Amino acid sequence: MSKRKPVILVTNDDGITSKGIAALVLVAKRYGKVVVVAPDSPQSGMGHAITIGKPLRLKKSMVFKDIEAYECSGTPVDCVKLAVDKVIGGKPDICLSGVNHGSNSSINIIYSGTMSAAMEAAIEGIPAVGFSYLDYAADADFALCKKVVADVLKKMFKGKLPMEALYNVNIPKISIKEYKGLKVCRQANAKWQENFLERKDPMGHTYFWLTGKFKNSDKKKDTDEYALKNKFASVVPVQFDLTNYELLESIKL
């Protein structure tokens, strides 16, 4: 890496005013020149959605002191695309997404706007990390998160975690004193069991709220769920080739 300051693109899915992105920016700016392009409204659960049928807006943001920042009307993935093509005008050295208010461990990665933003960067060939905190509260305490972000960035810049990669980092809801460090692991094979709440509107029409219970039947010790339960921050290296090679090899048409 050259001596110039690395350019660090920061985005998220909870929106530019969330506490989690403020924590991420605070740590990231110690490691390089931070540029923020984040949604102007919450985008949780957007997965890898992109905006096709309507145009996108990008507005200079005053949310962060001394940091170049933009609010975007689109999804987290739109933010990364716009940042590369219109704001930075090329690839940043690294893209950090989050810190998300709520878990993106295990199957949650599939629904996650936080991780999709990071994945979009990775597809562009940009080293990328998504950070998520197992505390949904808007006013959650991000002290441990800041430590974990710094730990991950240090390990990446030193090459202990390969730079040319995509990582899904989840942070347990514990105190800094209890925290045991980073644990590299795989995505647990868990899922949500849906349970829609049924309601009636004032006109008597039915509507539904999506709710559910997280079910983890994967009890092995090499998973992100195990790491989080045992007070580690989980670090899952992630890929975007979704081919099931094992099945592919076995099929003879």
Added chain:
Amino acid sequence: MSKRKPVILVTNDDGITSKGIAALVLVAKRYGKVVVVAPDSPQSGMGHAITIGKPLRLKKSMVFKDIEAYECSGTPVDCVKLAVDKVIGGKPDICLSGVNHGSNSSINIIYSGTMSAAMEAAIEGIPAVGFSYLDYAADADFALCKKVVADVLKKMFKGKLPMEALYNVNIPKISIKEYKGLKVCRQANAKWQENFLERKDPMGHTYFWLTGKFKNSDKKKDTDEYALKNKFASVVPVQFDLTNYELLESIKL
């Protein structure tokens, strides 16, 4: 499988009135009892988005003759969740998504509502297939698609394509006469090169339209892009464990 007719859940991301879903229903009903739960409006590019911040509506639909069908206000993934929890009240025997108007080969799978609906079913343990046609036109001719859907279903019901799986099937824009058959393959390592169009609104504010060029630098012969160029329908077995195991093995913290 028991002698009762298999229950086939059909959904899509272009919306319940699209020509592609009509083609899919037409073929599917030869193989079992079809239940349709599809978005009430186009949802292209929604990826694996789910609806969290607002409630969902489900309305009996009269679009298909003699077929139980519902229009849903949510995303393709919402449709599958609602179908299992509220419409069918359990797992269908198979879930078919599409036929999408436009390609979901290669990296397009990541942005695809069609494939996310199928993936959501697979996460629930339901055999699932997403079908996409390399013709974006609303009035495209779906004759070849119907043949491909029938080919895939026959192979699945006969066990030549394992049932307990998720497949991404793409269909080339060629005539039935030119069609060479199904080809099981992997996701090509291709990507989109973004190019946002910049416009001004009547108030003088800038807005952007997402456009781009598809770039395939993966020239090997075992990819979906190769199959499609060579007049096969591509069949990629898909997984939702996104762990990069190769990288995982190599990291020592």
